[in-house]
Amino acid sequence: MTTWQNPLRDERDKRLPRIAGPCGLVIFGVTGDLSRKKLMPAIYDLANRGLLPPGFALTGFARRDWENEDFAQVVYDAVKEHARTPFRQEVWDRLAEGIRFVQGTFDDDEAFDRLAQTVRELDEERGTGGNHAFYLSIPPAAFPVVCKQLARSGLANQDGESWRRVVIEKPFGHDLESARELNGIVNEVFPEESVFRIDHYLGKETVQNILALRFANQLYEPIWNANYVDHVQITMAEDIGLGGRAGYYDGIGAARDVIQNHLLQLMAFTTIEDPVSFSPQSLRTERIKVLSATKPAEPFGETTARGQYTGGWQGGKKVPGLLEEEGFPPDSTTETFAAITLEVNTRRWAGVPFYLRTGKRLGRRVTEIAVMFKRAPHLPFDQTSTEELGQNAVVIRIQPDEGITIRFGSKVPGTTMEVRDVTMDFSYGRAFTESSPEAYERLILDVLLGEPSLFPVAGEIERSWEILDPILDFWTKQGKPDPYAPGEWGPPSAEKMLGRTGRTWRHP
Amino acid sequence: MIIDMPTTNTAKVNAKIVELRQQGGAVALGRVLTLVIVTDDGEKTEEAIEAANEASREHPCRVIVVARGAREAAARLDAQIRVGGDAGASEVVVLRLYGELVEHGDTCVIPLLLPDAPVVAWWPFESPDKPSEDRIGQLAHRRITDAATDKDPVRALACRRSSYSDGDTDLAWTRLTQWRAYLAAALDLPPYEEITGATVSGEADSPSTDLLAGWLAAYLKIPVRRLPPQRNAPGINSVVLERKSGPVELSRLDGKVGTLRQPGQPDRRVALARRNVKDCLVEELRRLDPDEIYEATLEGLTQVEADAPEGAPA
Structure with missing residues (x-):
């Protein structure tokens, strides 16, 4: 018998949802x-x-x-x-x-x-x-x-x-070796195509929207490369501390907890070449490709920073430092802030640094990808009139307040020619996101449907550890992380890390 | 916030909207479409606005309500602007038309449409016989009617069929989506057998039941029998698809819970309550291209054989 064609299905029928089969x-x-x-x-x-x-x-x-x-x-x-x-x-x-x-x-x-x-x-x-x-x-x-x-x-x-x-x-291991071991254990029982690794960031509407923004529009892709992009900052900040999470977090730290999975996946979505189609296979191929071209920038002493929050005042409340949190040993070297520099060695991205940072007890809870553009090669204005003009930027806000901001220069009203940064904001809107599905909804449904596009495969996990492992090795030899006060954006070493090339972290 | 503007014109309304936006910050960012609601002024108008406000949470939009008042009165336009908490994620402009102006609602709508954004017209109750030739219908990319709320649903559905034009859709069709999804999902699974017969039963004046039969006729390419309701159950009652190994049956006799029966498998119960207007509207606003499936379904209505009201299902 030829393959069954369900007479009630019509690909033009976009109303019909895909309901998982009995399960x-x-x-x-x-x-x-x-x-x-x-x-x-x-x-x-x-x-x-x-x-x-x-x-x-x-x-x-x-x-x-x-x-x-x-x-x-x-x-x-x-x-x-x-x-x-x-x-x-x-x-x-x-x-x-x-x-x-x-x-x-x-x-x-x-x-x-x-x-x-x-x-x-x-x-x-x-x-x-x-x-x-x-x-x-x-x-x-x-x-x-x-x-x-x-x-x-x-x-x-x-x-x-x-x-x-x-x-x-997650966590999918704590380094390359343990990740391989874990994959081995799981694959012994379940074949790889039956294994679904949840990275809930990939289930978020805004993350999927990165692909729409990049590949459905003519506006952005022509400038989405090293000719126009100066650098990219990917931030995931949390304002909460680690009280009660010592068992999980001590010895793991911010880089393993967040950079290895969420931030590297966000970077992959930001940097991939256009997939041949949106099939799971082609998306994975592109993600693995770009991760294979990614290397940490050296020397690590200058391109990375790590920190640990101390006690102090945050948002009107007195909060304990990590070492005073219950369950953490007083000499813990676990980092609660991590920042690294990556380079993507492809024609599109060569020379563009990717700065990834994450931390606990930072200024506020925010996750965003900021693509910072180069300055215009020539400004036909007096120097005084463009003093306050920064770099153009496209910022994709993942959470909260999902949306996209574009920053560009605009003339200040008045008789003189003064140019200053303004922002143009697209927001999914607070009310709007009420109705957009939670990441877990999407991902659980995809598991039941057997649709693997939004799940990282073993190869991606192992690749991301290969990127991170050299930095983690370096850090273990460095003793204690740099202290930072709660509510700030990390230790001074993080500012220095960008300052060396004349750049600064965005205030997200 | 609700601002009343008695005896006014659209230029003043537009100016007021801009003023409100400047006062209140970025109130109107990210609107994706203009929804024009056309209705006779009355109590039910508020229901429609309420549904639109809720739908706007998924599709931020500007809602323009054209409420037609007394035709005998002197020509007058009363406007009301609602923003913030009184308007969901939308901004609502209610235009109350009186006298001769009742016939010229489109002229009041045009100045208030969002620039370069799609326009959707919705007649929540009575709708024109030919929506695509209506003056407001002509402004719209998509025209939503609701045969079920018409005084004569059977006649309304007949009108839909004879006057179909790309961009037309009807909430009686939207209410079917969940039924269609479960039926299609049932046929996704083995045994992969051809459907040899189909029967649909439901209330005599339920346009959704007719459309379900029409859809099956169009896609299964077989005549479909349309039966009267069983035990006076509301709306659609049941669908039976015959195939060699036995029938697939999806039935709902209490208006809430459906039962899916297949040979050799346990009965499965499923929540299948009649969908509310807001859910239907959200689904409609998601797509703005012509609905070819709906068109084929209207065509399929000719392949439906109605039975005299008596007998049990075949």
């Missing part, structure tokens, strides 16, 4: 914050938008001594509190019918056998058709044992038409 989702680590604040609400929101299949099943696995109803109550509370879309009883009732809970620990064979049994029952009762995704919202140290258990209990077996997929969260 279920099993979450490990349901008691965690991520699970309650992001995953469960995202699942409800998907259901509310009619994108989950009829008969969808959600199974929780945790140590707690819960019944199905107790777990359903936890999901209910999470949905009520955090869901983006309005609560609708009829949607909740359908979702609740498919909620199951399995109690157990990761080393408990019997518990996994019970989980396998539950999944089989769901196939019969709910018609999930043997299609199941396993979301590992657990520390990476537990990956090996959970993967082994999934293999042992037969949960990882996919036969015939049905599929099994695994979803994992």
